[in-house]
Amino acid sequence: MTYVVYGASGSGSMPVEAALTLMKQPFSVVEAVTWEGDAERDKVAVVNPMRQIPALVTPEGDTITESAAILLWLTERHPEARLAPPPGDPIxxxxxxxxxxxxxxxxxxxxxxxxxxxxxxxxxxxxxxxxxxxxxxxxxxxxxxxxxxxxxxxxxxxxxxxxxxxxxxxxxxxxxxxxxxxxxxxxxxxxxxxxxxxxxxxxxxxxxxxxxxxxx
The missing domain is CATH 1.20.1050.10 (Glutathione S-transferase Yfyf (Class Pi); Chain A, domain 2)
Known part of the structure; x- marks a missing residue:
């Protein structure tokens, strides 16, 4: 049950990878430095037609894109990590x-x-x-x-x-x-x-x- 993150060092995948680390969830990274050209963007095309990072492939095989959406989804999937205030919380x-x-x-x-x-x-x-x-x-x-x-x-x-x-x-x-x-x-x-x-x-x-x- 491993997550796959399409990302790159210094990119928008960093908060996603950091969140998974704090959540103690196993993940691997497909390094795709998309700002370096089409060859790198093509690596992401298989999961994101926008050819942008980050993209997250869940253990079930679903793909989630957009960094904020990924982070919010992860906090719902792993509430035990307490990395988001729950619904109803004043903040x-x-x-x-x-x-x-x-x-x-x-x-x-x-x-x-x-x-x-x-x-x-x-x-x-x-x-x-x-x-x-x-x-x-x-x-x-x-x-x-x-x-x-x-x-x-x-x-x-x-x-x-x-x-x-x-x-x-x-x-x-x-x-x-x-x-x-x-x-x-x-x-x-x-x-x-x-x-x-x-x-x-x-x-x-x-x-x-x-x-x-x-x-x-």
């Missing part, structure tokens, strides 16, 4: 709010950033402006989230949820941790705690270690 609404805010407002920017020519062709100056403005938009969205939260030890209280995993991963993407800490200093404290969770130490080291000089 459930805010949990769902931010779990959908991240892909809608932030994650979506990277489809544009990965291949700027999708929107502006081969116009170099236009691509530069696009990259600058999307980075600014991402930072703005993190600032909005920061202004609406009152983190405890973790984003929604004393215990971690998959939301913490999602933010911890996405905060390492452009404009990266230094800018993230500037616009979301309290959230930055939380993601550093997630970085340091003993239960994830081996996972981070194996799948996405910090590069020399990378902001934390």
């Amino acid at each position: 459930r609404g805010q949990f769902l709010r931010w779990m959908t805010f991240i892909p809608a407002a932030i994650y979506s920017m990277y489809w544009v950033r990965d291949v700027p020519s999708r929107l502006v062709g081969d116009d170099g100056p236009a691509q530069t402006v696009l990259l600058q403005r999307t980075a600014a938009r991402i930072a703005e969205c993190w600032g909005v989230m920061e202004s609406q939260l009152e983190p405890g030890r973790f984003l929604l209280g004393a215990e971690p949820t998959v939301l913490d995993l999602y933010v911890t991963v996405a905060s390492r993407w452009t404009p990266r941790r230094r800018r993230f800490a500037e616009v979301a200093p309290r959230m930055a404290e939380v993601v550093r705690r997630v970085d340091a969770l003993p239960e994830l130490a081996d996972f981070w080291a194996a799948r996405w270690p910090f590069a020399a000089g990378e902001d934390r």
Whole structure:
């Protein structure tokens, strides 16, 4: 009874893999670095016609795509891991709010950033402006989230949820941790705690270690 994750180091599969690790569920990874070209995207086409990662194949053979959907489904499948507030919990609404805010407002920017020519062709100056403005938009969205939260030890209280995993991963993407800490200093404290969770130490080291000089 093993899950199969289609993903890549540093990608949106990281919170899914981290969640499975905390849930103590066996999984394997089909490495597909989709931003490196069609050959890599073709690896995912067998399970996701959008040729995007992450994709999760369940032990029953079903395929689930979209990182937020995968994370939410896993918390329902494995409630014993306590990585989401249950239905009826007072913080459930805010949990769902931010779990959908991240892909809608932030994650979506990277489809544009990965291949700027999708929107502006081969116009170099236009691509530069696009990259600058999307980075600014991402930072703005993190600032909005920061202004609406009152983190405890973790984003929604004393215990971690998959939301913490999602933010911890996405905060390492452009404009990266230094800018993230500037616009979301309290959230930055939380993601550093997630970085340091003993239960994830081996996972981070194996799948996405910090590069020399990378902001934390």
